[in-house]
Amino acid sequence: MTTGQLALVDGSKIIIEALAQSGADVFVGYPITPSNWTYKYAKQRMPLFLAAPDEISTLQWMAGLSATGKIPVTSSAFPGIALMVESINMAYAMELPMVIVITQRLGPSTGSATTGAQGDLMFLKGIISGGYPVPVFSPSCFEDAWTLSNKAVETAIKYRTPVFLLTSKEMVMYRKSFDLGRLKPLQKHTHQRQITGEFKPYKPEANDTPAFVPLGDDEFSTRFTASTHDQDGNIRKADPEAMANTKRLRKKFIRNIDDLFAYEWIKSGPSAKTLILTWGITTDAAKDAIKILTRDGKNVDLLVLKTLLPVHQKLYDWLDDYDKIIIAEENLTGQLKEILFGERAPGKVTGVNKIGMMITPGEIVEAVLS
Numbered sequence: 435m436t437t438g439q440l441a442l443v444d445g446s447k448i449i450i451e452a453l454a455q456s457g458a459d460v461f462v463g464y465p466i467t468p469s470n471w472t473y474k475y476a477k478q479r480m481p482l483f484l485a486a487p488d489e490i491s492t493l494q495w496m497a498g499l500s501a502t503g504k505i506p507v508t509s510s511a512f513p514g515i516a517l518m519v520e521s522i523n524m525a526y527a528m529e530l531p532m533v534i535v536i537t538q539r540l541g542p543s544t545g546s547a548t549t550g551a552q553g554d555l556m557f558l559k560g561i562i563s564g565g566y567p568v569p570v571f572s573p574s575c576f577e578d579a580w581t582l583s584n585k586a587v588e589t590a591i592k593y594r595t596p597v598f599l600l601t602s603k604e605m606v607m608y609r610k611s612f613d614l615g616r617l618k619p620l621q622k623h624t625h626q627r628q629i630t631g632e633f634k635p636y637k638p639e640a641n642d643t644p645a646f647v648p649l650g651d652d653e654f655s656t657r658f659t660a661s662t663h664d665q666d667g668n669i670r671k672a673d674p675e676a677m678a679n680t681k682r683l684r685k686k687f688i689r690n691i692d693d694l695f696a697y698e699w700i701k702s703g704p705s706a707k708t709l710i711l712t713w714g715i716t717t718d719a720a721k722d723a724i725k726i727l728t729r730d731g732k733n734v735d736l737l738v739l740k741t742l743l744p745v746h747q748k749l750y751d752w753l754d755d756y757d758k759i760i761i762a763e764e765n766l767t768g769q770l771k772e773i774l775f776g777e778r779a780p781g782k783v784t785g786v787n788k789i790g791m792m793i794t795p796g797e798i799v800e801a802v803l804s
Contacts, residue, residue, distance in 0.1 A: 438613060438615055439613065439615050440612070442609050442610070443609060443612050444471060444607055444609045445601065445605040445607075446469075446474075446475055446606040446607070447471075448580050448583075449472060449535060449573075449579050449601070449606065450472055450475045450476050450479050450480070452584055452620060453507050453586070453587060454479050454480055455620045455622065456583060456584040456587035456588070456621070457505050457623040457624055458505045458506070458507045458533060459482060459505055460480060460483070460484065460499055460504045460505070460506045460507070461473075461476035461483050461484070461506070461507050462486055462496050462499070462506055462507075463476065463483075463485065463492060464485070464486045464487070464491075464492050464510070466489075466511050466513065466514045467547040467548065468537050468539055468548060468550075468606065468607050469509040469536075469606065471606055471607060472509035472537070472606060473509060476507065476509075480507070482504075489510060489514040489518050490518065490520075492508050492514075492518065493521030493522060493525065494521055496525070496530075497521060497524060497525045497528065497532075500525065500530035500532050501528070501649050501658050502649050502650065503625060503646075503648035503649075505531055505532070505587060505591065506532045507532070507534075508533075509534075509536070510535075510537075511536065511539050512536070512538070512541060512545075512553070512554055512557065513543070513544055515557070519561060522534070522596055523561075523562055523563055526562055526566070526568060526595065526683070527659075527660040528658045528659060528660050529594035529595060529636070529643070529644065530594065530595075530596070530658070531594055531596075531646070532590060532596050532597070533596075533597050533598075535598075535599045535601060536554055536558075536600050537601050537605075537607075538550065538552055538553055538554050538601065538602050538603070538714075539603055540789060540790065548603065549603075549790060550602045550604050550715065550764065550792065551602075551764050551765060551789060552602065552714050552715065552716065552763050552765050552769070553765045553789075554600060555570070555600065555713075555743075555770060555773065556767075556769040556773065558570050558742075558743060559773055566683055566684050567684060567688070567743055567744035568595065568596060568597070568743065569586075569589050569593070569597045569598065569744070570597075570598045570741070570743040571585060571586055571597070571598070571599055571740060572599075572601070572714045572741075572742050573599070573601060573605060573714070573740070574712075574713065576612055576616075578740060579601070579605065580620070581618075582696065584620045584621065584623075586598075586599050588621075588623045591624070591626075592623075593643050593686055593690070594644065594646055595687075600714065600742065602714055602715040602764075604715045605715060625646045625648075627645055627647070629647075629654075633645070633647070634665040634666050635647065635656045635657045635666065635667040636664070636665045636679055637665045638682055638686075641686060641689075641690050641693075642682055642685055642686035642690070662676050662679075662680055663679065664676045664679060687744050688744065691747075692746075694744070695746045696740035697737060697738060697739050697740055697741065698736075698738040698740065699738075700724060700735065700736040700737075702724070702733040702734055705733050706733040707733075707756055707758065708732075708733070708734045708735070708758040708759075709734070709736070709737055709753070709756040709758070709760070710723065710724065710736045710737070710762060710798060711739070711753075711761045711762070711770070712736070712737075712762040712763060713742060713763065713770060714763075714764075715764065716762050716793050717738050719762070719795045719797075719798060720738070720762055720798055721736065722795035723795040723796075723798035723802070726796075727799060732803075734802055737752070745773065745774065750774075753774075756782070757782055759783045759784070760784055760785070760798065760801045760802055761774075761784070761785045762785070762793055762798050762801075763787060764787075764788055764792060765787060765789060766787055766789045768785040768787050784801060786798050786801045
């Protein structure tokens with residue numbers, strides 16, 4: 435793409451285009467507001483497009499396609515994801531690569547389909563039975579939508595896992611004039627076979643992840659199962675090898691968390707003792723708040739989390755250096771705050787929270803000055 439190539443574009447096109455260029459080769463979907471634009475553009479852009487009859491079928495089809503070596507993508511909102519939960523857990527246990535784009539909207543239940551929010555983070559924190567972590571990336575701008583879509587495909591393939599891209603209605607539906615030249619060329623990701631010694635379908639290789647061999651492979655006979663299994667893919671219960679394999683599903687993310695972690699840290703100077711912490715669509719308001727505070731001579735840092743889950747432990751070391759932390763997110767309960775600190779946050783941590791309307795820069799400024 436050429437620098438200076440202005441276009442009126444929305445985030446759905448950027449996300450789907452990035453996923454396609456990154457190696458995703460099939461879209462399976464069931465339309466739901468406000469993710470309909472990703473569905474529409476995927477139909478035009480993906481090599482293979484399948485319109486599923488419902489959300490449960492969507493994830494089942496994705497699992498089958500993934501097992502054959504495809505990199506499937508879907509997009510939905512909370513009600514659709516809720517119907518997919520069992521199949522997502524199945525894909526997670528089978529270690530099947532796929533990308534799931536979520537367009538957040540106001541809840542509970544269906545809420546208002548055209549009112550944005552940031553209300554699905556806590557849902558994703560517990561979406562895998564047993565509390566196992568699943569990678570969750572959240573873009574805060576069009577450039578993020580481009581690069582994090584690429585990272586989602588890379589992560590799905592590299593660690594054989596479902597990956598979530600947590601977006602918002604404002605990100606995927608609103609169009610704006612944008613210089614496409616700001617979107618850098620992307621690396622296309624494909625399955626890279628790395629097998630040492632005897633092949634076993636669930637023997638961990640690089641990064642605590644088994645080598646991927648698709649169904650119908652000409653060289654190796656493989657097996658996929660969602661039940662507790664040993665390295666051969668045989669169903670086992672309390673067998674030590676099977677238990678170690680189940681524990682590995684967590685370990686592969688925790689041990690490789692540096693590879694997953696993405697963020698943007700805007701520092702006003704070494705003397706700043708106040709931090710605004712945010713994610714997703716609220717980043718725009720937070721950046722405007724920083725401009726206002728800087729203009730008024732206030733030294734305040736801004737940390738934008740782009741990898742929300744799993745939580746990197748070094749984040750706590752960073753937060754320890756601040757006397758005041760304001761966590762801004764468009765939900766009523768402060769979901770990121772609760773994930774980081776539980777039901778009882780330290781006294782230096784406060785939240786700017788809102789539903790029904792977007793958080794304004796002035797509300798963040800007020801929280802900093804109060």
